[in-house]
Amino acid sequence: MSDRVTISINDGIADVRLNREDKRNALDNAMFRGIAEAGEQLKNESGVRVVVLSGNGASFCAGLDFSTMQAIADSGSDDVEAAAGDDDGNPGEMADGRITHLGQQVCWVWQELSVPVIAAVHGHALGGGIQIALGADIRIVHPDTKMSVREVHWGLVPDMTGTFMLSKLVRPDVARELTYTARVFDGTEAYALGLATRLSDSPLDDAMALAREIAGRSPGAVQGAKELFNRLDHDGAAEAFAEERRVIGAQIGSKNQMEAVMSGFENRAPVFVD
Template identity: 65%
Template structure:
């Protein structure tokens, strides 16, 4: 495995951890590839009945890393690296790489539980929303952060927010990009369980699920997802289309530059 993600399998539970703790598990190109690869591996991994996804260190995932943010402001990629969310979609896929790191957990036949603490911002919150069940620390800082950077949520977030929240609440969170707590997220319905010990509680639930007939559990996930994922492909295509209309525009670049320069942005009306 990559040094960005580790997988340990024991007693039917795959313990998947983001291991870029020094960067609060922020998403760079290698992290994107490693998360997607971990999910793909687990699709056919023998003996796995439940998955727990967590982040090592102080945060679950702080979103896109600053190197990628520099690219969004017009700076060239470091060391010739391509932009993280660029690239063609593989044949037969409904997602590009940035979307797939969130959606792959829905494609897994077994349940996936996330344990969230510290930060879950932008891509981080979308990664958590891609799991089946979420345990979140009440003081976790969460945000649908993309509009702050002049972008739109493009990692399956609009689809999942639309499934979990009333439209007005989803709109407010997205329009303002404000940071809110895990406790508030629980009140909204984004969080399954609020707990001071998200990882321990996620592992305990995983153990409980691992003690149930795995074929029945997998069939149940399939049945529920048959209803829950209706319209996903079309929405993901719209995410990809609309973010391309934002990247590199004057307002998008101004969003990033104003943040880096610690000043109020000066936007051009649409």
């Protein structure tokens, strides 16, 4: 497995950590691959009753690696995947039999696990970072965490299961406002809106405490409960994810998307065309 993600398992709890702290755990191709592989590994680990997902260093996950966006701005490429370079871990990669591409799978894999997943969120959870957190069953968030459904800022749309998961957690008008504006909000507001399960000054410590509590319950009952919730919550997921891929495909490389990226890096107001 990639060193971008670490896993340690003790007393039925899988401690999964994003491990690119020098980049605030930003998502490059290797990180996409590492997260998806970690989820797949845990599907086959006997004795795991709960997963705690967190990020090493100052942030949970700051979203897409800026180097990808910078490469687009520098080259004028209309292909985000080509600008990212390495094909290993291409976020647009589809695997046979899946309803997700790799970028969606790094969020959805936590729903596919039969055991509960708790995200401990701190620092930043932006763009892809917040979407990964939304893939967990429970989110324990530091009040000062900077969060954003950030994609529109870059001329894109959430395409990592974000619109689907947002629609399950907050009112439709709230989901739309957060997405349309791409504004940054803190963990306290996230809790008020329903995106955070609870607030904590020590999210990882409290996530581990909650994990120990859940791990002490009958594993069959806990996993059965997750299965029942998932049956209710996952209806329409395949169609929603296919539409995410269709809509973002129309935006990538468009004049307005390129202008969003370039104006951001040039620190000027964008000039869009209708």
